[in-house]
Amino acid sequence: xxxxxxxxxxxxxxxxxxxxxxxxxxxxxxxxxxxxxxxxxxxxxxxxxxxxxxxxxxxxxxxxxxxxxxxxxxxxxxxxxxxxxxxxxxxxxxxxxxxxxxxxxxxxxxxxxxxxxxxxxxxxxxxxxxxxxxxxxxxxxxxxxxxxxxxxxxxxxxxxxxxxxxxxxxxxxxxxxxxxxxxxxxxxxxxxxxxxxxxxxxxxxxxxxxxx
Amino acid sequence: xxxxxxxxxxxxxxxxxxxxxxxxxxxxxxxxxxxxxxxxxxxxxxxxxxxxxxxxxxxxxxxxxxxxxxxxxxxxxxxxxxxxxxxxxxxxxxxxxxxxxxxxxxxxxxxxxxxxxxxxxxxxxxxxxxxxxxxxxxxxxxxxxxxxxxxxxxxxxxxxxxxxxxxxxxxxxxxxxxxxxxxxxxxxxxxxxxxxxxxxxxxxxxxxxxxx
DNA sequence: TGGCCTATCGGGAAAGACCCTGATGGGACC
DNA sequence: GGTCCCATCAGGGTCTTTCCCGATAGGCCA
Numbered sequence: 164x165x166x167x168x169x170x171x172x173x174x175x176x177x178x179x180x181x182x183x184x185x186x187x188x189x190x191x192x193x194x195x196x197x198x199x200x201x202x203x204x205x206x207x208x209x210x211x212x213x214x215x216x217x218x219x220x221x222x223x224x225x226x227x228x229x230x231x232x233x234x235x236x237x238x239x240x241x242x243x244x245x246x247x248x249x250x251x252x253x254x255x256x257x258x259x260x261x262x263x264x265x266x267x268x269x270x271x272x273x274x275x276x277x278x279x280x281x282x283x284x285x286x287x288x289x290x291x292x293x294x295x296x297x298x299x300x301x302x303x304x305x306x307x308x309x310x311x312x313x314x315x316x317x318x319x320x321x322x323x324x325x326x327x328x329x330x331x332x333x334x335x336x337x338x339x340x341x342x343x344x345x346x347x348x349x350x351x352x353x354x355x356x357x358x359x360x361x362x363x364x365x366x367x368x369x370x371x372x373x374x375x
Numbered sequence: 376x377x378x379x380x381x382x383x384x385x386x387x388x389x390x391x392x393x394x395x396x397x398x399x400x401x402x403x404x405x406x407x408x409x410x411x412x413x414x415x416x417x418x419x420x421x422x423x424x425x426x427x428x429x430x431x432x433x434x435x436x437x438x439x440x441x442x443x444x445x446x447x448x449x450x451x452x453x454x455x456x457x458x459x460x461x462x463x464x465x466x467x468x469x470x471x472x473x474x475x476x477x478x479x480x481x482x483x484x485x486x487x488x489x490x491x492x493x494x495x496x497x498x499x500x501x502x503x504x505x506x507x508x509x510x511x512x513x514x515x516x517x518x519x520x521x522x523x524x525x526x527x528x529x530x531x532x533x534x535x536x537x538x539x540x541x542x543x544x545x546x547x548x549x550x551x552x553x554x555x556x557x558x559x560x561x562x563x564x565x566x567x568x569x570x571x572x573x574x575x576x577x578x579x580x581x582x583x584x585x586x587x
Numbered sequence: 588t589g590g591c592c593t594a595t596c597g598g599g600a601a602a603g604a605c606c607c608t609g610a611t612g613g614g615a616c617c
Numbered sequence: 618g619g620t621c622c623c624a625t626c627a628g629g630g631t632c633t634t635t636c637c638c639g640a641t642a643g644g645c646c647a
Binding site: 561 | 624
């Protein structure tokens, strides 16, 4: 039993009860809530250290709870608990301010451990989500076949990448062993196809899409 | 003792020996390396499941090791181990593909636990880094007082931002209500101070640092 | 075979970017 | 009151980028 105060938010009473049953041996559970508004009000009043919050709930979901509470109580730590492991949900919760994200299939002992780690300030993710989060952070989210990129020929994409890297036409020409004039042609085509008006905009366009 | 094979990379023999001493009870340590090239070659040959890698090393550092090995062995899991907890280092390692990042002040037992979690596919960060990583993921990277940025005057930084956004000198001039010549002067100063040679490199420099 | 796309080049011209020297006024610091 | 740094601007030169006008050669397809 530690003294890390815990608060539970889930719209399924049965699940709420299960979690409470499993964790009350190890943490003082200061309160529970089964809808968004109730959760926000109670958390603000009770000021628990860690909040276990469900992702999908009527009335806005966990994101609403997290972002609202953090505005007044930024020190509160949130651990998202969900049946879903979809990237969209994970991203949304992390952006809102969750310190971790585990799926409901987690073993009770692991959940207790996750709560402890979140209370310590650590970041906790289910194994299958960890890789995703890091990939997203590294900017290597799914290749996501860009329709705008697809309309460029392979050679044009190649030139685009080098231009985006900050190389001058002359350097691109040397690198690809072609003449400056050819580079000009490719760049012109790219600018026209992407409806941009200068290599500077092109560089920014590329960096926005992480094509570097 | 689990069967998770471990490989250690650190240029400090003493530290290497210490880690080896602490962890060899729990993991089969299949090899160690104290420089970048040796590390890459050995890891490719021995194919350990988890690699503990130092961030700062002569010959490129941990980033080089990680990105090289991942090209041929993408299933290898890397746990970065460093004396530094600076945001730049953490970002660089994560981008390179590290699955976790802990500081060398970590307790041996915690390190063993971190290795286990990385082997499980989990993400591991020292508590003080966890928050930073999540903040960065949420797109709210701290201003992170950059020493290179600091040597620029406020006006120069302002011009830098606009240039990095892909604006032409003329547009920058209009936006700041100054003459093109003044913009030229500022850009020249920035290029000189940052030791860059063209606005294209400057744009790339800025986008690398997310100064946009 | 003729049409279309791609990749490769060239001349020439206008605009933009870059570099150099030099100048002015306003603060800050000592 | 002199010395620095900062921000502002100018002239003039060189190189780069961008956009015209072309051209040739290869591949694919109906």
